[in-house]
Amino acid sequence: MSHPAPSPIYTLRGAGGPLNTLHFSCLAGDTPLLFSGSGHGVVHIWNLNSRRAERNLEGHSGSSVIWVNTLQSTGALLSQGRDMQVCQWDLREGRSEVVDSVWTGSVGFCQCSLLESSSGSSLLAFAGQQTEEIKIIDLPSKKPVCTLVPDAKVGMVMCIKLWQPDSGPGPLLLAGYEDGSLLLWDVTQRCKLSEVKAHPEPIMCLTFDTKRLRGISASSEKKLSSWILDRQNNLQLQDLSVTLVNPGVSQLCVREDGKLLASAGWDHRVRVFGWKKLRPLAVLQYHSDMVLSVAFSDHQDPRQRLLAAGSKDQRISLWSIYSEGANSS
């Protein structure tokens, strides 16, 4: 007999709006924190020990916050809102003020992608003012690095992922577009490396495992499609695909150790898959509305690792799933 589906270990209430995005910051020594961006333009900082909101940051003048992230080097927080601004917050020593902001010009829902390099500078990719345009800037200096516009008509940029491959000089960028195609860009050459038509509908989200060079994307339909990047930087669709019971996924997330994939479903459920074979493992039912975001925590100790899901029902649920480590399973 299989175990009955698990329940959340605790939930966080009081965000007061749909939770569009979640980001963990649980490095050793510090208090484990969870950042969430709400539909009412507030970034909440949740203390995972006290399980309460420590601070609320309101910097997007009421417009929905669609993305939050932290810069590891400086501990600064980045938040992206629908007011076309990406704000950088200084949170050190109890401060909570916007120190810098970038105007993106994008009216869409495309989340930014951040790539930190060792030297202290980092690259930020975001959708530009033109619907098909992706801009990349260097962060402290805010100097534009490049602008990527596809030749073919592929529609609006829906989601992007910027990363630095182990082999090869410059960073690469994966972008999903409105017509369902997935493009791989070489940022330094400013050219398209590969293209694949992953979905018939707009790509809603994608995630990419940089170690295994394998990613997965979802759309408003029932199918998740997974793809790999071969040595020649060609994208190839894999036969391995998952069909969901109910259509629509808002976000996908692969756990750090490459074992689990979680999906935030429009059907109020979080689904957990084995990442290697995409074997369905669990269906987490708690929320009473669309799940908008999922995130795995970055705890150093694998046993403490959590899965968080933010939903339109204004709650965040936290789950401890498959976190026993290899020895106890």
Add this chain to the structure above:
Amino acid sequence: MESLTPNTEVRLMVSQCFQTLTTSTHDKDITAVLQTLNSYLDDGPASTTTSAQRDEFQRAHYTRTLHFLVSNVQADWLHSLRAAQNTELWDRLFLCGPPEQALLVLMEGIGALRPSVNLDHLITITEKFLQRGRLADLLWSHCLETAPSDSPQLRETLLGRIVALPDLTANRLRLKNKPLFLPQQYYRLLATEMLTALERTCLALKNGTDCSSIFVAQILGKVCIHGHGDVVLAVVAPQLSACTRSDMVWQRVCWKMLGNVPQRWMESVLTGLVQAVSGPDALGRIIGNLVLTNKKAQFVITHKLLLLQYKYKTQVLRIILGYLAADRERRPLLMQVLRSVSQAWANPSAVKHTPLEQQLYVSKALLLSVSLLSDSELQGLRSELLQCMLGGMQSHLDSNVVQIRRVGMVVGECLSTRMNINGTKLKFEYDHDEETRELLAVMTPVDSSDEPEPGPVKEVDSPQRTQNKSSPFKAEPQSPQNDPDSELDSDDELTPYDMSGDREMNQASPPCYLRDCLETLMSSEDSVRVELSLKVAESLVRKNVFATREISVQLTKVLLHMEDKYNITGFLSLRQATMVALTASDCVPVTQYLTTEFYSLNYSLRQRLDMLEVLALAAQELSKPLAERRDSPVCAADSTDLMTGDNPLHWRQVVDKRIQSKTKRRSKGSTQPSAKAAPNRFAPVAGHFFFPLLRNYDKPQMTFDLLGGDHLVLGRMIHTLGLFMHLAVNAPIAAQMGRALLDFVWAVRYHTDQVVRRGVLFAVCCVFLSMPSQNMLTDLSDQLFETRTWLADVAEGDPDADCRSLAVQSLVLLDKSLKKQLQDPQALGPES
């Protein structure tokens, strides 16, 4: 002495010998006499007798001598002979003389003697006789016609003795029978001896000697008519088929031999042969154009095997029809066969009155012959075939039996493809099963190269075998390629959670009240709401019985007229389940409604069948005891219980287990309490289900004629009535119901449709099962006798196998019930 003719001389000599044997007790004399007698059988150069003397002895005195020896077998002198002498002198007399005389004497001796040492002696000699191949000599002597021209009686006796040898020995020896005399071995021996004789015949013919195969043919015929044709032909047919492949003389001999089989045995030889040969070509080589020359053979092959019998496999049909198609002279016969087979197939009375197996057989024959004919030949038969196809398909499609309809469809499709009517083809939708697949397979020609030479077969086999061996080696390197690091890549370490709760989301919420449900079903155009309402309807009906009673008839009416407009999955079962729930929870008004509607205007057959099904299911539900809810608290606890840690065991299970392990039990009695008795809820309302259905059956409506064309419904109705009868067992009303049902059924007991007949027999079975036996004798005494006769008649003569078995079952039930009653006439009240 010189003047004596050889005949008298021999006679004198033989009588002297007999004299000596009876009187003398001296060893030397006896040995000398036996040697003398033996000398008449020698024809070597060392022989002391002339050939005339030998002929005379063998013609006139041999049988006499053997008789004498057999009858004196217990004389003293025999015992004094030594074993070696015994075999040399005594046995030799039997084994070297004319074989047929020896065999006749031996068989006579075996028949006459009581079990004794002498009998054993004769048996040993007979065994030796058979082992030394004397049978082949016997057959060969008849082939050469050197045997004395015998009387028909003698030949008849000889045939009988040869063919029935196993029976004769078995009758005499019983359990001590020798293995050689067992039918399996003996007939195989006989078959090889026949082949030897035929081989010698062929050699002789090649050397220019005249031979006759009449005797062998007669043996073959006699063996076949005795029912041992399968053993003999299993040996003979492959050998003949191999020999006739290249040798014209062999072919001639075979054809001649089969032509010589007496008419009265021809059928059994041919039926045996078509089953024993491996293919149509082999049959053609062995029997040649026998069908053209021999009327009996023609009748058997073209008529009896195809239209009158149907026990043979498809392969036999292939052989027969392939044989007819293989030769130019025989092809007209094939067309004739096609004509008669198509008539038989299309005959509406045959569709109704012949067993299903025969219809399948005839259909196969039809398809096979159509596939064997060429297009030009089919053109000649076109009009007849078209007529057959149209008429036959109509009568097949009219049938109530699914298989017959399916056969009609398959044959129609195949015929239309083959006949090429203006390029149009029939196409039916039907589910494939074994039968249809077999029928369709018949149309595809089998590889004609039947039974290749035994030699090459093995050589052909061997490369295949090596290929088979090599294939796994080829496959092996591929499997790692599929997932190169399967060990590393598996998700198996993660055990999945229960995902049964992962169902499709519903946009709308289902109705909570039965009235809302009714509203939606009646008037809503929203497919989602209709589907949701239909899905919850059954549970709502069962949940609130009082609410149900208010609108039960109305809801039944709505459901009965509902159509599957939105292609809802499981529509029929949902609808049916709801109607059953309605009938079960508010019995009287709903049954009243349904039984009245059953006979009213403007319902489709489907709807009427639905009504019957609903009534039957509801009756079944009512007659079952209420489901016990003993374990429900456990279930409830289970669902609310939170999982703690990863121990999936429920706490109650753990506690139970501990209690079990601590408890000492004295006896291993049943731990479960026995089922509680509950009243049969069907018994009080059985009449409401049963009698209204019987009321109006003979009033034909515009759209519904139960006793006319709608016999499918009639069959189902009688079946349903039988079911009610069965479920009403032990109810007080059962006796009345039984009487009414038997009366009703009497009118349709010889209905032409087997579905109706099956229903009738089922109903009769149920009456006998459910009616209390004391009522049976008192209430039905006048009908029982007639019913018995009718059932016996059906059990013997009905073409449908189900009907026959049901009739037998009813007879058994009737007898059991009557016996019980007659043995215990004082019993009052039902026994149970």
